[in-house]
Amino acid sequence: MDDDRRHFLRAAAAALAASPWLGANAQTGVDTPHPHDMSQMPASWTGKEQIGMVMYPGMTALDFVGPQYMFASLLGATVHHVAADMKPVKCDTQISLLPTATFSQVPENLDILFVPGGGAGTITAMQDASLLRFVAEHGRRAKWVTSVCTGSLVLGAAGLLTGYRATSHWVTTPLLAEVGAIADKSRVVRDRNRITGAGVSAGLDLGLTLVGILRDTLYAETVQLLAEYAPQPPYNAGTPRTAPPEAKAMLDDMFKEFNPMARAAIRKSPGGGAS
Template identity: 45%
Template sequence: MTNGIDHDAIDEALAGMSRRGLMLGAGMGFAALSGLSMVAPGVAAAHDQKGKYVDRYPDNKPKVGLLVYPNMVMQDLIGPLTTFNILGFENHLVWKDLSPVPTELKISVAPTTTFDNCPKDLDVLFAPGGTMGTIACMKDDAVLSFLADRGSRAKWVTSDCTGALIMGAAGLYKGYRATTLWNVMEFLPIFGITPVHERVVIDRNRMSGGGNTAGIDFGLTLGAVFRGEEEAKRCQLIMEYAPAPPFKSGTPQEADPKMVAAIKAGRVGMDKMVKDAAEAAAAKLA
């Protein structure tokens, strides 16, 4: 295990996939390198010397359904979505309707499809986090029904941050290992989930990321499953993802214990709301 990522689990997941499918994805990617000068921003393409855009993965686009919902944390969505976009996935931002969804930053995200119109068979189902939005989703039968339906057939069921609780409320993580935001980790067992304090956790075809910045780690790890390690490394280089935080305070294990205690104390009311919503959702599942 390196940097909180279980590479043995990744290798096992890669081995379980179709070798032909992996070779097809990687082969098209490397073949497209010839004659290309730089990567176009925000798309799975590059442009040649004449400025023509060339899709690196024209015939191999994993379908991803990304739940978007009011009061989600935008970073939880943007990190994975950026990696999926560079790696040429077919991304669907899914909500009940197409009205813009407000995030915690007061910047809205426009869904691209609805629950009813989202592809039935997804390669990846994903839920981002955001504590207050997560509480609402755990109480929302329409959200949980959509996730349970698509998750029953998706090749990968995934989350970042408190999105793990939403997947738990939909009954999709029961009996699996998962990670989430550190200060709600204690609530995962309510849904029969084994909590793991790691950056990215893989258990069979479930993959979860920790706090919101773990979304990039998660996205690259999942990208390697579909595109191969070299393409995921290329994506990492394109993003210049080389974290070097100015302080050693990013986990409760590293941070000043007084700071950890103060943050927990300031969340008592909100965490009780999380627990109550989780217990109510678990009771419905039972």
């Protein structure tokens, strides 16, 4: 029991040391003024991962920020916020986020390539030749190729999902066949080195999944506890299966033009026309 307790305390200390609350150990371009004594941490809890998180105008902020919180908890990792230039990137809810690197400044070999989703911004991203080229080139070399929400459509448009099981936001899951992917409605889908998350909030699950893969279960559980990630939503309408028909009908109507526009963008992309 004493050994188990010491093991847990070391894990908790590791997560706290990695936490942005105490000065993130994962390097995101921000100084970390609170050094931590890592001498008692197991060697397996510190890595050297290079993580590239793609940014583009109109992306959904929570698609990006949820996984970023989890990635930033990885001791020793470097998290790059990657955009075409260093200007602030305005998200679909008008929040602006700052890049830390441009497409040309990211390490050639990434451990994780991540692409967030969005609405109209994602359709524009699927028609951005330089962005697709960056995603395709780094995706071919990355150890893990990942996305959340409609970010999987960007991966597919870059030709990275052909023959892979993948998920997306429930509205756009039918479009995955257009890029040769096998649609799976699970919240997080792992197929070989491709890991995709469903809509928006699923980014937290995707990020935590990768923390567990890259470290271990106890490390990931401690990060989850630090985040107090224990969802208890006030309503049970988070999926088409549980939402009232009226809510689903409103969203179906709201997005009735999105899928045809996205389909047209996909079919003009390098990864399109696979169906």
